[in-house]
Amino acid sequence: MASWGVISMELKRFWQKQIPVLLLLLLLLLPMGSALAAGHHNFVDYDIKVTLSDDCNYLRGTERILWTNPGQTPVSEIYLHLYPNAFREGSSFLNESKRLRRGVHLSASGYGYMELSQVRAEGRILGWEFVQPDDGNEQDKTLVRVSLPRELALGETIAMDVEFVVKLPSVFARMGRHGSFVMAGQWFPKVAAYETAGVRGRPKDGWNVHQYHANTEFYANFASYRVTINVPRTHTVAATGELVEGPRVIGHERQYVFQAQKVHDFAWAADNNFRERQSLFSSATQPEVLIQLYLQPEHEYLVSHYVQAARATLQRLSQWLAPYPYSTLTIVCPRAGATGAGGMEYPTLVTGWDAAAHDPGIICRVLVHEIIHQYFYGLVATNEVGEAWLDEGFTSYLEDKIMADAFNQQLSTATEATSILAPEPLVQEGWKYSSNHAYQANAYLRGKLILHEIERLIGWEQMQTALQTYCNRYLYGHPCTADWQQVLAEVTGKSWSAFFDYYVYGAGMQDYGIDDVVTSGLHTILKLSGPREERELVLRLHYADGTSKELSWNPATSDEVALQHHVPLVSVELDPMPYQVLLDNNRSNNRYQVSMSNWLPLWLTQLLQLFMGLFGW
Numbered sequence: 109m110a111s112w113g114v115i116s117m118e119l120k121r122f123w124q125k126q127i128p129v130l131l132l133l134l135l136l137l138l139p140m141g142s143a144l145a146a147g148h149h150n151f152v153d154y155d156i157k158v159t160l161s162d163d164c165n166y167l168r169g170t171e172r173i174l175w176t177n178p179g180q181t182p183v184s185e186i187y188l189h190l191y192p193n194a195f196r197e198g199s200s201f202l203n204e205s206k207r208l209r210r211g212v213h214l215s216a217s218g219y220g221y222m223e224l225s226q227v228r229a230e231g232r233i234l235g236w237e238f239v240q241p242d243d244g245n246e247q248d249k250t251l252v253r254v255s256l257p258r259e260l261a262l263g264e265t266i267a268m269d270v271e272f273v274v275k276l277p278s279v280f281a282r283m284g285r286h287g288s289f290v291m292a293g294q295w296f297p298k299v300a301a302y303e304t305a306g307v308r309g310r311p312k313d314g315w316n317v318h319q320y321h322a323n324t325e326f327y328a329n330f331a332s333y334r335v336t337i338n339v340p341r342t343h344t345v346a347a348t349g350e351l352v353e354g355p356r357v358i359g360h361e362r363q364y365v366f367q368a369q370k371v372h373d374f375a376w377a378a379d380n381n382f383r384e385r386q387s388l389f390s391s392a393t394q395p396e397v398l399i400q401l402y403l404q405p406e407h408e409y410l411v412s413h414y415v416q417a418a419r420a421t422l423q424r425l426s427q428w429l430a431p432y433p434y435s436t437l438t439i440v441c442p443r444a445g446a447t448g449a450g451g452m453e454y455p456t457l458v459t460g461w462d463a464a465a466h467d468p469g470i471i472c473r474v475l476v477h478e479i480i481h482q483y484f485y486g487l488v489a490t491n492e493v494g495e496a497w498l499d500e501g502f503t504s505y506l507e508d509k510i511m512a513d514a515f516n517q518q519l520s521t522a523t524e525a526t527s528i529l530a531p532e533p534l535v536q537e538g539w540k541y542s543s544n545h546a547y548q549a550n551a552y553l554r555g556k557l558i559l560h561e562i563e564r565l566i567g568w569e570q571m572q573t574a575l576q577t578y579c580n581r582y583l584y585g586h587p588c589t590a591d592w593q594q595v596l597a598e599v600t601g602k603s604w605s606a607f608f609d610y611y612v613y614g615a616g617m618q619d620y621g622i623d624d625v626v627t628s629g630l631h632t633i634l635k636l637s638g639p640r641e642e643r644e645l646v647l648r649l650h651y652a653d654g655t656s657k658e659l660s661w662n663p664a665t666s667d668e669v670a671l672q673h674h675v676p677l678v679s680v681e682l683d684p685m686p687y688q689v690l691l692d693n694n695r696s697n698n699r700y701q702v703s704m705s706n707w708l709p710l711w712l713t714q715l716l717q718l719f720m721g722l723f724g725w
């Protein structure tokens with residue numbers, strides 16, 4: 109046995125040799141660790157091969173998923189979304205939607221599903237089970253938990269091979285088939301979102317897993333995709349990313365290979381009657397993008413509207429927010445009747461309104477909206493399941509801005525608020541809203557009106573700086589509501605806590621109203637209510653002699669206004685047209701008709717004065 113002196117000498121020599129190697133390893137690992145922790149790293153990779161059956165009813169596919177643990181916590185199970193099972197009898201999606209969406213009813217003959225045939229990794233068949241973390245509905249098969257053959261430490265990768273079959277539902281909600289038209293969205297077994305500590309304020313690494321609900325959209329990690337698609341040779345394919353091989357005819361099939369990097373989903377569409385058009389776009393702020401249209405024959409005459417909508421949107425967003433970083437933007441028009449597939453966003457691919465629509469204004473607006481999603485859904489990639497307003501609200505707000513700026517189409521944003529019947533907090537999971545209407549009225553409409561309100565308070569210049577800062581800081585970053593609040597505070601140099609607590613985390617509106625008008629002779633007191641915010645609101649007073657007068661009321665300073673007048677007051681309007689208050693969802697209390705009984709003392713006074721004058725009293 110060697111003496112301790114020799115051992116320690118040997119150990120010293122050993123470590124002296126190893127230290128440079130270890131230091132190098134450490135240096136290599138450090139940036140990887142921090143990039144992974146920040147949630148910016150691509151840690152999912154898909155290689156998918158799929159075939160559409162001749163009758164367009166089935167997709168049969170295999171996929172190899174490479175998944176690398178991005179966090180410090182060991183991972184021993186992986187969750188997969190089987191979205192097509194939303195269209196299977198008894199699913200939470202069908203229960204919640206009552207099989208009705210956008211006026212389309214899904215009959216039992218149109219049901220669809222996804223079968224997971226096999227999941228293998230490292231030479232073993234893996235076990236898996238359906239889970240229902242949200243509602244415990246055992247009929248729901250939209251989420252499975254797969255047990256891994258070993259625990260994955262930080263940076264370790266597992267390769268899983270998955271075989272699957274999809275029976276396409278008839279187009280009802282987003283995906284499915286309608287005649288020979290196929291919309292393949294949410295069509296492959298997809299790894300659920302994994303969040304490392306710090307992402308969206310999360311204290312610990314972990315999965316963010318939910319079933320597929322009628323009111324929720326999607327949330328996933330950025331990934332790279334290589335997708336080989338075989339379709340009947342009569343069909344043309346439009347897809348996310350770039351075409352890297354094909355199309356080539358193999359037997360009775362046509363094969364396409366697409367690739368996409370730094371996207372969090374992959375969608376494709378196929379039809380046998382697409383009319384293809386291409387247009388290149390670039391501007392001072394936007395590098396060249398290939399705009400690819402896949403239109404139905406009925407919409408061929410609208411090509412210029414499609415191209416104009418895409419160009420106008422890319423031009424403004426590249427200037428206001430950040431350049432669109434992908435080389436393609438693909439636009440698909442679904443067949444007439446496939447309404448459910450229309451107006452939807454996927455990375456680098458959007459669907460417009462279906463071919464039955466012929467109003468260029470609406471077709472344009474839908475396209476503008478879906479293309480804006482490329483930023484908030486696509487690039488910034490907020491969690492649409494838990495904070496849908498960060499996508500739909502922001503998208504709808506910028507849709508108003510672009511439609512006004514590029515197409516001179518103004519919406520009456522001030523009257524829109526009246527359709528918000530049930531204001532609810534914006535930070536809550538989509539399926540927890542009281543109804544589908546409440547989800548849309550809040551996530552889309554209340555969300556966008558709150559952003560219009562922020563713009564009213566700080567001006568477009570600061571608003572644009574805030575949006576630009578937010579988009580650039582959180583590019584590929586999955587921010588949450590608090591991150592947006594923080595950016596606003598930095599840009600404007602003030603706290604937004606009270607505002608966010610009331611409007612965003614709360615269900616605040618701006619229901620200003622006239623509660624009472626107390627008249628006594630020539631004196632009147634107006635009793636007013638509403639949020640006690642610093643602003644100047646217009647009160648318009650109408651008198652019996654046909655004259656009217658305007659006053660200003662600051663709700664922050666008082667809830668009463670005292671008036672003196674010489675003729676009877678007939679009515680009072682608070683915030684008359686054109687409305688200044690955007691979030692007033694109850695306009696019925698903004699007008700007060702002074703009743704005849706209120707005038708009596710005044711008439712009596714005047715009558716007495718007349719008699720006194722006549723009789724010389």
Ligand SMILES: [Zn+2]
Nearest residue numbers: 477481500503
């Ligand atoms: Zn949207």
